Amino acid sequence: MTEQDVQDVQPVIELAGISKRYGGTYALREVNFDVRPGEIHALLGENGAGKSTLVKIVSGAIAHDNGTLTIDGRVQRFATPKDSADAGIAMVYQEGSLVESMTVAQNLFLGQEKVFNNLAHLNVVARELLESHNFHIRPEATAGALGIGQKQMVEIARAVHRDAKVVILDEPTASVTPEERLQLFLSMRRLKRKGIGVIFITHMLDEAFDEADRITVLRDGEVQGTLAKPEFDRETVVQMMVGRNVEMGRVTPNREPDPTPVLQVEDVTLLPVVRNMSFSAYPGEIVGIYGLVGAGRSEAAMIISGIMKRRRLRGGKIRLNGREVRFRTPRHARRAGIVYITEDRKASGFFGHLSIADNIYLGHLCGSPRLPMLIRPGERKSVAQRFVERFQVRTLEPNRATLEELSGGNQQKVVLAKGLTRKPLVAIIDEPTRGVDLGTIPEIHAMIRALADDGVAVVVISSYMPEIRALADRILVAKHGTIAAEFDPVEADETKLMFAAVH
Numbered sequence: 473m474t475e476q477d478v479q480d481v482q483p484v485i486e487l488a489g490i491s492k493r494y495g496g497t498y499a500l501r502e503v504n505f506d507v508r509p510g511e512i513h514a515l516l517g518e519n520g521a522g523k524s525t526l527v528k529i530v531s532g533a534i535a536h537d538n539g540t541l542t543i544d545g546r547v548q549r550f551a552t553p554k555d556s557a558d559a560g561i562a563m564v565y566q567e568g569s570l571v572e573s574m575t576v577a578q579n580l581f582l583g584q585e586k587v588f589n590n591l592a593h594l595n596v597v598a599r600e601l602l603e604s605h606n607f608h609i610r611p612e613a614t615a616g617a618l619g620i621g622q623k624q625m626v627e628i629a630r631a632v633h634r635d636a637k638v639v640i641l642d643e644p645t646a647s648v649t650p651e652e653r654l655q656l657f658l659s660m661r662r663l664k665r666k667g668i669g670v671i672f673i674t675h676m677l678d679e680a681f682d683e684a685d686r687i688t689v690l691r692d693g694e695v696q697g698t699l700a701k702p703e704f705d706r707e708t709v710v711q712m713m714v715g716r717n718v719e720m721g722r723v724t725p726n727r728e729p730d731p732t733p734v735l736q737v738e739d740v741t742l743l744p745v746v747r748n749m750s751f752s753a754y755p756g757e758i759v760g761i762y763g764l765v766g767a768g769r770s771e772a773a774m775i776i777s778g779i780m781k782r783r784r785l786r787g788g789k790i791r792l793n794g795r796e797v798r799f800r801t802p803r804h805a806r807r808a809g810i811v812y813i814t815e816d817r818k819a820s821g822f823f824g825h826l827s828i829a830d831n832i833y834l835g836h837l838c839g840s841p842r843l844p845m846l847i848r849p850g851e852r853k854s855v856a857q858r859f860v861e862r863f864q865v866r867t868l869e870p871n872r873a874t875l876e877e878l879s880g881g882n883q884q885k886v887v888l889a890k891g892l893t894r895k896p897l898v899a900i901i902d903e904p905t906r907g908v909d910l911g912t913i914p915e916i917h918a919m920i921r922a923l924a925d926d927g928v929a930v931v932v933i934s935s936y937m938p939e940i941r942a943l944a945d946r947i948l949v950a951k952h953g954t955i956a957a958e959f960d961p962v963e964a965d966e967t968k969l970m971f972a973a974v975h
């Protein structure tokens with residue numbers, strides 16, 4: 473098809489003047505948007521811009537207030553996700569909508585069991601289906617045992633099997649391995665060739681430029697414009713998203729690190745994921761740990777911070793200011809001065825039903841040397857306010873919003889704030905800007921640098937190479953549960969780092 477032909481095709485999804493309000497404010501306002509068969513349409517925008525809200529309306533998870541939603545020429549108002557699925561819309565959730573206790577094959581054909589009441593037959597058909605997508609996943613595997621990337625692949629295969637017309641992916645690449653990421657893109661292209669429309673949400677501009685046929689940018693719930701491939705241009709898109717230019721430049725230190733390490737990790741081991749992991753952290757320095765998803769970095773961090781336990785024998789040593797330590801609970805570690813800020817915000821980062829202020833204040837209290845007898849509302853307000861500003865948490869109703877209602881990126885900002893209201897000795901920050909919009913990344917990097925300049929020993933774990941290179945004073949590369957290489961950031965180019973992480 474030529475470019476012109478594609479433009480003449482009738483859209484499979486069309487939103488006209490769609491609005492959605494929460495309380496008095498608009499999450500989406502008069503949105504016009506469409507998806508054509510066989511196109512990948514990227515949806516970009518800052519945290520809280522309304523991207524997830526838009527796709528939730530299309531997938532029937534929430535209802536719109538005004539405007540019309542047309543699917544395949546028919547005006548629709550979905551009451552449930554099932555209505556949307558019946559109309560051919562498949563939503564691939566990041567957290568996954570598979571039944572964890574069932575096998576991959578059972579999940580693929582859920583709801584069609586009568587046709588496949590023979591388990592062996594079910595597995596054969598499932599294998600064929602997965603192979604036709606080039607997904608290397610065993611149909612007999614339990615869904616719960618799969619990684620995020622693989623779960624998404626199963627969902628995509630299921631969508632195609634059910635003749636979906638549109639597949640929606642909300643930040644599918646946020647926490648997958650580089651190989652899975654590639655697989656995802658290949659499968660998006662395959663969907664495209666089958667004439668299926670794809671909505672693709674991402675914070676990585678390069679992904680959108682490389683993979684999308686069109687890009688729509690949202691800002692504060694309003695569409696700023698839709699660009700076709702020839703119009704793709706970094707500066708234009710950033711301007712539409714943020715309203716100013718942003719660069720992820722290197723943040724340089726304002727001091728020399730102390731000569732004595734505050735944290736020494738020696739041969740820490742928790743098989744099979746962590747093996748003889750050793751490194752040190754110095755006050756005033758940011759040490760970056762680069763590696764692929766699954767290299768054992770988060771597990772090592774959790775051992776250090778008392779969340780996971782290593783064996784007493786041959787589990788390795790951890791010293792804080794020269795003294796050997798072993799924490800019973802994360803709270804003990806925190807009181808001793810070690811804070812770990814999780815990458816897995818959904819599972820362990822926050823209290824979903826509490827407000828932003830309560831979440832930040834609880835984090836603050838948890839770091840206090842003694843458990844306070846009284847909650848001081850004044851203190852809660854001032855601490856929360858300070859950190860909401862610092863991390864640019866954006867929400868429609870800051871005083872009422874619970875964490876559940878925040879957009880993904882804004883949740884991440886609260887998780888960071890919660891861990892950093894008090895100055896620790898050591899701050900281990902795991903994937904600090906996952907899901908954070910590109911306008912705010914430089915601010916968060918500046919915050920992390922300020923911590924180090926203030927004398928904190930900062931350990932940043934990141935699978936995002938530009939981030940490691942922008943932040944770290946020293947780069948460690950983790951591979952198979954151990955530190956495999958160390959680099960000076962000046963000499964570490966992308967090839968060297970990737971080589972060390974993979975080979």
Ligand SMILES: Nc1ncnc2c1ncn2[C@@H]1O[C@H](COP(=O)(O)OP(=O)(O)OP(=O)(O)O)[C@@H](O)[C@H]1O
Pocket residue numbers: 494499517518519520521522523524525526866867868873877878879880881882907
């Ligand atoms: N159930 C809800 N109640 C109140 N406000 C909500 C609710 N759901 C979303 N919002 C608000 O609507 C706005 C848009 O949120 P949305 O999740 O669509 O953003 P997003 O573009 O997906 O951002 P991110 O990149 O951070 O995921 C946010 O300000 C959010 O706080």
Ligand SMILES: [Mg+2]
Pocket residue numbers: 523524525879880881
């Ligand atoms: Mg979102």
